[in-house]
Amino acid sequence: MEKTLVIFKPSAIERALVGQIITRFQQKGLVIAGLKMMQLDEALLREHYAHLVDRDFFPLLLNSMMATPVIVMCLKGKDAIKVVRLMTGATNGRDALPGTIRGDFSMSGQENIVHASSSPEDAVAELSRFFKPEEIFDWDCNDKRYINSPDEL
Ligand code: IDP
Ligand code: MG
Numbered sequence: 001m002e003k004t005l006v007i008f009k010p011s012a013i014e015r016a017l018v019g020q021i022i023t024r025f026q027q028k029g030l031v032i033a034g035l036k037m038m039q040l041d042e043a044l045l046r047e048h049y050a051h052l053v054d055r056d057f058f059p060l061l062l063n064s065m066m067a068t069p070v071i072v073m074c075l076k077g078k079d080a081i082k083v084v085r086l087m088t089g090a091t092n093g094r095d096a097l098p099g100t101i102r103g104d105f106s107m108s109g110q111e112n113i114v115h116a117s118s119s120p121e122d123a124v125a126e127l128s129r130f131f132k133p134e135e136i137f138d139w140d141c142n143d144k145r146y147i148n149s150p151d152e153l
Contacts, residue, residue, distance in 0.1 A: 002080040003033060003136070005126040007115035008071040010064060017105055017113060018071055024087065024101065025075055029147040034074035034127075034136040040065050048129060057110065064110055072130045076140070078152050081116075081123050088116040 006025070008018050026032070040048075045065055052058055075084055089096030093106025093113070106112045117123035127136065144153065 001031075001076050001078060001140070002120070002123070003074055003076050003127060004081040004084050004117045004123045005115070005130060006073045006075060006084060007130070008073070009111070009113060009115060010067040010070060011106070011108075011111040012113045013068045013070065015105070015113075021101055021105075021114065022073070025073075025084070028077075028083065028087065030075040030077040030080060030083065031139075031141060032073060033076040033138070034131050035071065036131075036135065037069050037071050038130070039069045042066070044129070048126065061110060074127055074131060074136050078148055081118075081120060084116045085118060088114055 008021065012018055012021065022032075042062060045062055046053055049058070049061060049065075052061065055061075077083065087101060089100025089102035091102075091112060092109040093102040093111075094109070096103035096106065096112075098104060101114055102112045117126050141147065
């Protein structure tokens, strides 16, 4: 089963959206394998957003991501990386489709509620960036019969 990283950004924390977004992921059939609150700092964000450090909006992004503690979550499931990205929606909340998290909760290109890993390589790197190995749990639902068919497990 694939694992992926979700970050509840300060926009989700300030707007008290964390509970209902976790509910969406759980209702979909994704499993929480790790969850904690942490304060991000500039060094970690420069690594995490290395592809954006030269963009003019990067200082604003830094401030935005350090404004409150964030909640980081590891989700597990079949094709979890793709599924969580689809549920997250387009980067800019004004372009994101209704029904997606950003489409339903964001009007902004920056204040877009959640981060989600965008590829298998990113997911591995990001999970090890934000979690210690012992903070990710290798448990699974006892009864997955109605989440996946036998040939999907
Ligand atoms: P993603 O979050 O959909 O993967 P990325 O391009 O990786 O999008 O950008 C990371 C984050 O940087 C975005 O989620 C958003 O918060 C911020 N960001 C990206 N592009 C812009 C922009 O043009 N203006 C302001 N913030 C942006
Ligand atoms: Mg990205």
